[in-house]
Amino acid sequence: MIDITYYRPESIFEVIQLLQNTDGLLLAGGTDILPRIRKGHYPVKALIDLSRIESLKFVQEVNGWIEIGASATHTMVEQADILQKSVPALVSASHSIGCLQTRARGTIGGNISNASPAADTAPPLLVLNAEVVIQTATGQNAVPMTEFFIGPGKSILSANDILTSVRFKHPLGRMGSSFLKLGKRKGMAISVASVAAYVHLDNDGCLDEIRLAYGSLAPTPVRGYTVEKNLIGNHPTLDNMQKAAWKCEQDVAPISDLRASASYRLQAARVLTIRALQKALSQAEEVGV
Ligand SMILES: Cc1cc2nc3c(=O)[nH]c(=O)nc-3n(C[C@H](O)[C@H](O)[C@H](O)COP(=O)(O)OP(=O)(O)OC[C@H]3O[C@@H](n4cnc5c(N)ncnc54)[C@H](O)[C@@H]3O)c2cc1C
Known part of the structure; x- marks a missing residue:
């Protein structure tokens, strides 16, 4: 039996505190991390479930920027009107991921944080000149997507960081x-x-x-x-x-x-x-x- 402490925080502030005070790993849709834990790839002591944090689940446009919360599922991305009209690349990529069930659970934040060379939402976000918004214990940083991935399965995220959203300028014109x-x-x-x-x-x-x-x-x-x-x-x-x-x-x-x-x-x-x-x-x- 795997012995894991399970936390279900209700705010990003609580997540940051748990990340600092436990050896917890973030759990979003679980489509990637749970199979790995079952296979024994991760010696996890605690899981910090993001599912109760509503402020991470959104697709919105503000001041000419389109922003997608880290816990927006692939289904939310493929169904968002604004994305269908303006960024078919991202909609197609989200639609191509796994099956209906995987897309209903899996999130854009989990897909990027995985830092897999095969992460399907990454190429569209790169061509959109997207930024990744990261909450650390000391504040918030927006990092160009081109600087986010550093190797297979490795990104600039540190163990105490949470990716909160991705954003890019609303593409307009021809x-x-x-x-x-x-x-x-x-x-x-x-x-x-x-x-x-x-x-x-x-x-x-x-x-x-x-x-x-x-x-x-x-x-x-x-x-x-x-x-x-x-x-x-x-x-x-x-x-x-x-x-x-x-x-x-x-x-x-x-x-x-x-x-x-x-x-x-x-x-x-x-x-x-x-x-x-x-x-x-x-x-x-x-x-x-
Ligand atoms: C059957 C199947 C088919 C799949 N097909 C594809 C495919 O076609 N294309 C593809 O790209 N992927 C595919 N995947 C992989 C996976 O579904 C996606 O990468 C998915 O987007 C992961 O999101 P999640 O929310 O489930 O992440 P989780 O499994 O919850 O987390 C993944 C990793 O990201 C970290 N994490 C999650 N959220 C955050 C956050 N907000 N901040 C920081 N770290 C975070 C977790 O700690 C973990 O290390 C497939 C998986 C399955 C099981």
Whole structure:
């Protein structure tokens, strides 16, 4: 039998106190941590359940920023009107996670805090230039998502921190975003490779903003800076996109594992880059000039 003390605080203040005074681990939806505890991967003495903290469960827009509480479930994200209209990349990523039950329990905060290279919400948040809001014992910090992941399963969160929300500027104008994921099968599969794209077009139809990010293709989710540099300011023709997409090998560092070889992953990244860009562009083009 596993002997674990269970706490169910009602405020973020209480969580911070428990983190300081116990060896507790945070429990959100439990879809990741509970299977690991059962398998004996975590020598956990205490669990701090976040489910009673209502102030972590929201999707809102304030002063041109969209903010999502850490305990918002993937279902809340995929169903939020504002996200469906403005950030299809994040909605698709949330919709692609596990099954209905996993999405109803699993949270965006748990997905990011895990810091898995395959965390599906990470690439869309990277292309949205998102910030992660972290509550520490001494105050609140907002950290760019690009600085959050530091290695497989490792982030800048310390044992006494709680991630409270993620936020990004509400994307406006001739913009589009997309997320594509390749798995071993259609449903319930951890991605072999994933790509998110964000584009914004100027009045001449040139790319005046472009951001790409990759999942399962490096030790952490990463931005596709080289591909971006090769496309910014250009017309997004198929030829331009193909030439740029081939350079993604400078942005990613795929490995071979049970699910795919490194060379297959690289090839998948190139093809997914072009398709993700085409999908994001079709949304941007619908907006008109
Ligand atoms: C069947 C199945 C299928 C899955 N499919 C996918 C998939 O397709 N794509 C994918 O990306 N993931 C997938 N997952 C993994 C998992 O469901 C997601 O990562 C989920 O979002 C985790 O969220 P959670 O709320 O359940 O996290 P939990 O399991 O509660 O916590 C995960 C980790 O984050 C920490 N944590 C949680 N909340 C916070 C917070 N607010 N601040 C700081 N730390 C926190 C916990 O301490 C723990 O270490 C799958 C899991 C299962 C069981």
